[in-house]
Amino acid sequence: MNMLIRSIVGLIILIVLLIVPHFLEFHHQDLLIFLTINVLVVASYRLVTLTGEWSLIHAVMMGVGGYTATLLFLNYELGMWFTLPTAGLLSAAVAALLCFPLLRMTQFYFLIGSFAAGEAIRLVWIQFLDPFGGTGGLSGVSPPMIGDIDFMDPIPYYYLALTVVSICLFLLYRIEKSRVGLTLHSVHWKAPLAESVGVDTWRYRALAFITGSFFVGIAGALKVHYIGTITPNQYGIGFMVFILIWVIVGGYNKFYGPIIGVIVLTMFDESIRGFDEIRPAIYGAVLILSILFLPLGLESIPGKLKAWFIGSEVVEPPLTDE
Amino acid sequence: MELILQSIINGLIQGGLYALFAVGLVMIFGVMGVVNFAHGELVMAGAYTIWYLHAQQGLGYLPTVVVAVVLVTLIGLLMERFLFRPTRNDPLAGLICSIGMLFILQVIATLIGGEGPSKQVPPVFQGTLVVFDFLRIPNQRIFALVISVAALVTLWYFLARTKLGWALRAVALDREASALQGININRISMIAIGVGAGMAGLAGALMAPLTNINPHMGHNVIITAFIVTIVGGVGSLSGAVLAAILYALFHTFMTVYFGGTIATISGLLLMVLVLIIKPTGIMGVRISE
Amino acid sequence: MPILEVKNVTKQFGGLTALDNISFHVDEGEIRGLIGPNGAGKSTMFKNIAGFYKPTSGDIHYQGQSISGRKPHQIAEMGIVRTFQETTLFQEMTVFENALVGCHTRARTDLFSAILGLDKQKQRQAADKVMEVLEFMGLSERRDQLASELPLGSQRALAISIALVSEPKLMLMDEPFAGMNPEETNHMMELTRKVRESGITIVLVEHDMKAVMGLCNYLTVLNFGQLLAQGTPEEVRSNDKVIEAYLGGAN
Numbered sequence: 001m002n003m004l005i006r007s008i009v010g011l012i013i014l015i016v017l018l019i020v021p022h023f024l025e026f027h028h029q030d031l032l033i034f035l036t037i038n039v040l041v042v043a044s045y046r047l048v049t050l051t052g053e054w055s056l057i058h059a060v061m062m063g064v065g066g067y068t069a070t071l072l073f074l075n076y077e078l079g080m081w082f083t084l085p086t087a088g089l090l091s092a093a094v095a096a097l098l099c100f101p102l103l104r105m106t107q108f109y110f111l112i113g114s115f116a117a118g119e120a121i122r123l124v125w126i127q128f129l130d131p132f133g134g135t136g137g138l139s140g141v142s143p144p145m146i147g148d149i150d151f152m153d154p155i156p157y158y159y160l161a162l163t164v165v166s167i168c169l170f171l172l173y174r175i176e177k178s179r180v181g182l183t184l185h186s187v188h189w190k191a192p193l194a195e196s197v198g199v200d201t202w203r204y205r206a207l208a209f210i211t212g213s214f215f216v217g218i219a220g221a222l223k224v225h226y227i228g229t230i231t232p233n234q235y236g237i238g239f240m241v242f243i244l245i246w247v248i249v250g251g252y253n254k255f256y257g258p259i260i261g262v263i264v265l266t267m268f269d270e271s272i273r274g275f276d277e278i279r280p281a282i283y284g285a286v287l288i289l290s291i292l293f294l295p296l297g298l299e300s301i302p303g304k305l306k307a308w309f310i311g312s313e314v315v316e317p318p319l320t321d322e
Numbered sequence: 323m324e325l326i327l328q329s330i331i332n333g334l335i336q337g338g339l340y341a342l343f344a345v346g347l348v349m350i351f352g353v354m355g356v357v358n359f360a361h362g363e364l365v366m367a368g369a370y371t372i373w374y375l376h377a378q379q380g381l382g383y384l385p386t387v388v389v390a391v392v393l394v395t396l397i398g399l400l401m402e403r404f405l406f407r408p409t410r411n412d413p414l415a416g417l418i419c420s421i422g423m424l425f426i427l428q429v430i431a432t433l434i435g436g437e438g439p440s441k442q443v444p445p446v447f448q449g450t451l452v453v454f455d456f457l458r459i460p461n462q463r464i465f466a467l468v469i470s471v472a473a474l475v476t477l478w479y480f481l482a483r484t485k486l487g488w489a490l491r492a493v494a495l496d497r498e499a500s501a502l503q504g505i506n507i508n509r510i511s512m513i514a515i516g517v518g519a520g521m522a523g524l525a526g527a528l529m530a531p532l533t534n535i536n537p538h539m540g541h542n543v544i545i546t547a548f549i550v551t552i553v554g555g556v557g558s559l560s561g562a563v564l565a566a567i568l569y570a571l572f573h574t575f576m577t578v579y580f581g582g583t584i585a586t587i588s589g590l591l592l593m594v595l596v597l598i599i600k601p602t603g604i605m606g607v608r609i610s611e
Numbered sequence: 612m613p614i615l616e617v618k619n620v621t622k623q624f625g626g627l628t629a630l631d632n633i634s635f636h637v638d639e640g641e642i643r644g645l646i647g648p649n650g651a652g653k654s655t656m657f658k659n660i661a662g663f664y665k666p667t668s669g670d671i672h673y674q675g676q677s678i679s680g681r682k683p684h685q686i687a688e689m690g691i692v693r694t695f696q697e698t699t700l701f702q703e704m705t706v707f708e709n710a711l712v713g714c715h716t717r718a719r720t721d722l723f724s725a726i727l728g729l730d731k732q733k734q735r736q737a738a739d740k741v742m743e744v745l746e747f748m749g750l751s752e753r754r755d756q757l758a759s760e761l762p763l764g765s766q767r768a769l770a771i772s773i774a775l776v777s778e779p780k781l782m783l784m785d786e787p788f789a790g791m792n793p794e795e796t797n798h799m800m801e802l803t804r805k806v807r808e809s810g811i812t813i814v815l816v817e818h819d820m821k822a823v824m825g826l827c828n829y830l831t832v833l834n835f836g837q838l839l840a841q842g843t844p845e846e847v848r849s850n851d852k853v854i855e856a857y858l859g860g861a862n
């Protein structure tokens with residue numbers, strides 16, 4: 001029965017996802033593609049945070065993927081089938097190198113360390129005009145043509161992005177629900193206990209960081225192939241903060257929490273399009289209010305309602321361990 | 323030789339300003355355990371006050387400096403009361419609230435000053451002090467140096483010689499134990515953030531005539547403050563002051579010889595290096611985990 | 612044949628010497644009691660053995676091999692597991708998931724087999740092992756409850772289950788009886804004996820003298836970081852230095 005309901009819900013979601021671009025105007029189709037890509041960004045960030053470390057370098061890792069795809073495309077005319085996985089692998093490789101300095105730190109130190117490392121990478125893009133193009137970045141990347149289908153159009157590109165993102169989400173979900181995911185959780189909640197039964201916490205933190213970077217690298221490549229340009233500022237602390245907001249407002253305790261967050265906030269963002277100047281402040285206020293009044297995010301609302309009606313208590317763990 | 327001496331002088335003056343805002347960040351982190359990401363925006367708020375009240379509305383510079391300090395102190399107190407106090411047991415939540423605050427302050431600045439190019443405040447103290455014929459120090463910078471040194475010395479006196487300063491240091495060392503000793507944590511937190519924010523506001527007010535003012539100027543400030551804090555040792559005020567001066571010299575020289583971007587990259591790498599080798603910084607003992 | 616040999620171990624924290632040149636050894640199949648007043652250095656001894664601290668000087672051998680300086684997870688892999696003085700569990704996980712974490716080294720899995728589902732059989736074996744241990748510790752009824760919802764006795768039993776699932780050869784138990792009522796204590800003593808009978812050597816740190824005297828065949832007594840005495844429970848009970856230390860500590 002449960003299974004049946006699940007399949008029906010899944011089927012409905014699938015149909016909606018497939019037909020939705022046909023009911024949207026051009027500008028919203030664009031947005032839908034960015035939303036699809038951002039879903040992958042937040043889902044991969046969640047993997048990084050599973051071990052309890054909040055990094056501030058995820059946006060830059062996406063940029064690493066984006067620059068990889070751009071350079072491969074511009075210099076070697078390699079198509080997306082090649083740039084996507086390579087972008088992921090290169091992000092993962094950069095993350096692997098960064099593990100050595102960064103994972104010696106935890107908590108506050110990790111946060112600041114990851115911020116510093118990310119800024120350093122971004123400044124390298126700004127400093128070295130060749131090959132990164134400096135502040136102005138690079139442009140001229142285009143999506144593929146397959147036969148008659150021009151992926152420059154939003155609708156085909158949306159289907160392409162949807163396919164890639166769905167596959168990645170499926171993989172991320174499998175990881176989280178596997179014993180590897182359980183071990184990552186265990187590192188978060190009680191690292192010494194995990195160590196005492198043989199978990200190499202360093203390795204698992206590295207695993208989460210590298211794998212998360214792999215997926216966000218793919219997201220970066222997906223994005224640059226659609227918009228065609230890349231600049232260092234697209235992946236600055238500003239975008240990183242958006243990732244944080246999506247994840248926190250959505251709720252980071254469940255796999256789907258951050259995804260809900262990015263979807264709801266993107267729609268919210270559209271609805272305040274008229275107030276461009278004060279948009280960041282509205283975001284700031286939303287962030288503060290959600291931390292103060294809904295610390296477990298939107299995802300926790302159904303549970304709260306249920307508890308309210310049935311009367312059982314919801315336990316609210318703090319954001320970080322003591 | 324002349325270039326080197328001139329760079330040393332410039333670096334020292336810069337170092338005084340760095341120390342002003344870094345010390346505030348350290349105090350807030352030490353006493354309240356939260357990383358105030360909006361600290362750069364507090365500096366920005368101080369600078370904007372000068373631009374708006376002094377350069378636009380014609381209020382005298384010195385009175386405006388006082389207004390800037392008071393105003394930014396107030397912003398800090400409000401942040402403590404409404405953001406950091408409710409999230410006290412959860413450092414990450416406090417940090418995220420401060421990010422929210424950062425956006426709000428930037429928007430307020432944009433609303434007041436409009437978009438468009440960076441704003442300039444003309445120097446108040448005209449003239450330049452010339453030493454040995456070749457060292458040129460604008461009076462505006464001398465003023466900034468004198469005031470920042472005076473502020474730091476006052477802070478030192480307050481922390482080292484007064485009862486309140488002692489209580490503040492006690493809380494920074496061990497919050498639970500201090501609470502058990504009957505120290506009012508709320509009050510001490512208010513004082514820490516009040517002083518920290520006030521010094522950030524002062525830094526902004528002193529920097530206003532020396533730099534470009536725009537809503538995003540806080541970004542470079544916070545990066546500098548992080549580097550200084552980490553290199554100096556998280557939670558060590560004297561370490562922060564020392565690191566501020568050293569880093570300002572380092573940054574000035576790197577900028578002269580390699581350009582600003584390379585200077586900042588090397589600063590960031592330096593910081594990561596310190597985090598790896600000695601996470602407690604050059605002067606630090608770890609006071610809170 | 613000693614399974615564990617502690618050789619001249621000293622551990623200093625700044626100026627404080629928490630362990631001062633301690634040597635003792637534990638034979639296979641023992642339940643060894645490691646006792647002493649508060650602050651004697653018992654937990655510090657455990658942390659040194661389990662790799663959470665590195666001895667300032669001295670050496671620790673396990674099955675004839677030096678282990679001091681290795682990482683906790685490496686030592687756990689070799690078969691030494693430690694339970695914590697404060698009940699330490701993954702509070703947000705179910706009883707079953709808690710114990711499953713203990714399978715980490717015995718039924719290793721990696722990212723790719725996890726994604727592709729290549730190791731179904733291994734996962735089933737791991738689940739079987741977990742259920743066997745939960746059965747053994749009397750927790751199988753509660754397998755889907757959150758750890759945070761368990762009563763104290765069951766929490767302690769779960770902490771031991773996590774350790775047992777990892778199939779250790781030597782278990783370091785830090786005050787498993789603290790805060791228990793007599794009934795729970797009796798039950799836990801029963802369980803501890805069963806663990807020993809299943810072939811696991813135990814070193815027990817405990818203040819509950821009834822439990823210590825009832826379970827241990829041999830005691831090692833620490834006081835202020837010094838090795839005060841060793842012997843059978845009867846010998847230790849009548850040792851003047853021990854009596855004095857405990858009376859002094861009681862003041």
Ligand SMILES: Nc1ncnc2c1ncn2[C@@H]1O[C@H](COP(=O)(O)OP(=O)(O)OP(=O)(O)O)[C@@H](O)[C@H]1O
Nearest residue numbers: 624627629647648649650651652653654655656696
């Ligand atoms: N990480 C540390 N840093 C500094 N001192 C420590 C540290 N860990 C333990 N100590 C000190 O070492 C001594 C021994 O502590 P330990 O926890 O081993 O005692 P114990 O015998 O387990 O006591 P109890 O029965 O109360 O658990 C104590 O004086 C303690 O304060």
Ligand SMILES: [Mg+2]
Nearest residue numbers: 653654655696
């Ligand atoms: Mg102990």
